[in-house]
Amino acid sequence: MSSPDTAYSLKLHYHIRWSSSSLLDWQSFASREEAEIAAKELVQENETYTIETATIGCKPCLEAFEQALRRQAAYDRTSTKAHRA
Ligand SMILES: [Zn+2]
Numbered sequence: 001m002s003s004p005d006t007a008y009s010l011k012l013h014y015h016i017r018w019s020s021s022s023l024l025d026w027q028s029f030a031s032r033e034e035a036e037i038a039a040k041e042l043v044q045e046n047e048t049y050t051i052e053t054a055t056i057g058c059k060p061c062l063e064a065f066e067q068a069l070r071r072q073a074a075y076d077r078t079s080t081k082a083h084r085a
Contacts, residue, residue, distance in 0.1 A: 012055055019048040026060040 014035040016025040029035035035051045043049055054061065 012053055013058075013061075015052050015054055015058070015060060016042075017050045017052050018043075020044075024052060024054070024058070024060045026064055028054070028058075028061055028064075 011030075014029040014032050016027070016029075016035055016039045017023075018025065027038070029038065032051050032053075039049045039051065
């Protein structure tokens, strides 16, 4: 089976870790710079953040990916099948 997200998931990417949360932010960024820009906009007073690198299998991305799969599955049910395996 081919996995269309391989190119993306093999790539190094970045997440924001907020000082107020023990979890990484779900949003992923292609570059540290992009993450920094977003973090500077979103950061609240008395809050700090660090930019963390992540690769394949990182939890926030897996969760986002699973949600996307569920949305895709719902979409597939409402659309005609474009191709057969
Ligand atoms: Zn990630």
